Amino acid sequence: MPTNFIAGPVRVRVPATSANLGPGFDALGLALGLHDDVSAEIVPTGVRVTVTGQGAGELPDDDRHLVVRSMRAAFERLDARPTGLAVECVNRIPQARGLGSSSAAIVAGVLLARALVTDGERRLDDGAVLRLAAELEGHPDNVAPCLLGGFTVAWTEPTGARAVSREVAEGVRPTVYVPTERGLTAEARAALPATVPHGDAALTAGRAALLVHAITTDPTLLLPATVDRLHQDYRAAGMPATAALVRALREAGVAAVVSGAGPTVLALSDPPEGFDPGRDWQVWRLPIDVSGARVARGRLGHAERDPVAAGRKS
Ligand SMILES: Nc1ncnc2c1ncn2[C@@H]1O[C@H](COP(=O)(O)OP(=O)(O)O)[C@@H](O)[C@H]1O
Numbered sequence: 001m002p003t004n005f006i007a008g009p010v011r012v013r014v015p016a017t018s019a020n021l022g023p024g025f026d027a028l029g030l031a032l033g034l035h036d037d038v039s040a041e042i043v044p045t046g047v048r049v050t051v052t053g054q055g056a057g058e059l060p061d062d063d064r065h066l067v068v069r070s071m072r073a074a075f076e077r078l079d080a081r082p083t084g085l086a087v088e089c090v091n092r093i094p095q096a097r098g099l100g101s102s103s104a105a106i107v108a109g110v111l112l113a114r115a116l117v118t119d120g121e122r123r124l125d126d127g128a129v130l131r132l133a134a135e136l137e138g139h140p141d142n143v144a145p146c147l148l149g150g151f152t153v154a155w156t157e158p159t160g161a162r163a164v165s166r167e168v169a170e171g172v173r174p175t176v177y178v179p180t181e182r183g184l185t186a187e188a189r190a191a192l193p194a195t196v197p198h199g200d201a202a203l204t205a206g207r208a209a210l211l212v213h214a215i216t217t218d219p220t221l222l223l224p225a226t227v228d229r230l231h232q233d234y235r236a237a238g239m240p241a242t243a244a245l246v247r248a249l250r251e252a253g254v255a256a257v258v259s260g261a262g263p264t265v266l267a268l269s270d271p272p273e274g275f276d277p278g279r280d281w282q283v284w285r286l287p288i289d290v291s292g293a294r295v296a297r298g299r300l301g302h303a304e305r306d307p308v309a310a311g312r313k314s
């Protein structure tokens with residue numbers, strides 16, 4: 001049976017995410033109140049991508065664009081063949097910084113493709129969307145909070161990725177310290193060893209379990225709960241300023257970790273009055289995104305087209 005497309009554009013708002021949260025490598029993640037807005041429409045021919053904000057003038061404007069590649073992957077699952085695509089991206093999530101920009105682009109693409117197909121939700125349910133997005137990203141810990149919002153635990157079974165989302169306790173106050181320099185996740189993953197000492201694995205597993213309790217119930221435990229021995233030390237040489245800031249914040253009693261694969265630093269509690277991060281970081285206090293990716297009919301409106309998110313001008 002031929003696939004039918006809906007008439008007119010659809011849009012999606014996708015949150016930034018911070019993965020790992022210290023000990024939860026490739027498993028734990030948090031959705032943050034900083035978003036990309038993307039719209040897509042079926043057009044008679046060709047592929048056209050416009051980008052405003054982060055990545056404008058750098059990202060490809062054709063089939064190589066990650067949103068389009070993700071749409072293509074979803075269309076394939078849906079057995080749908082669009083004639084052409086027009087995509088508009090308003091990006092606020094800094095790219096290659098450890099804030100899940102690639103996952104946001106992938107989730108946007110998969111959800112937009114599904115929304116453009118008339119019976120898309122029936123043919124690609126939410127579980128299938130998570131599985132496909134995790135497959136495209138290569139690990140599930142960013143796409144899970146991006147889709148579900150809140151704090152998520154993700155894991156992979158033989159059939160693919162799964163995830164649960166939990167509400168975050170009051171008193172968890174995320175701040176991100178975003179540097180100018182970039183770091184590609186693929187390169188940071190290449191810095192990891194194939195095996196780790198049993199003691200490091202055991203310690204980290206215990207802290208990851210404690211973190212689920214700390215972040216959902218008792219934030220006073222966040223400092224011990226964010227100790228990791230699986231990835232941050234191995235990656236420190238590639239991001240010395242990040243490692244130094246994590247250390248300084250932790251010595252000041254702040255539950256700070258490398259955000260994702262870095263080089264952004266995530267603090268889950270407030271720094272002491274007058275704390276000086278010591279160089280030119282962009283420092284953003286971000287709310288938690290509780291709803292995850294949201295899809296709607298229609299093109300981007302005036303508010304969605306503002307590339308600078310409210311409160312993000314520090
Ligand atoms: N909004 C976007 N649109 C298109 N491509 C993107 C977007 N965000 C990220 N990417 C692609 O993903 C790369 C960064 O991915 P990655 O190294 O995983 O960093 P991050 O931690 O930001 O996800 C970018 O260099 C770019 O190629």
Ligand SMILES: N[C@@H](CCOP(=O)(O)O)C(=O)O
Nearest residue numbers: 019026098099100185260261
């Ligand atoms: N678990 C992954 C998380 C990568 O997150 P990103 O935001 O840097 O893409 C890893 O640590 O490699």
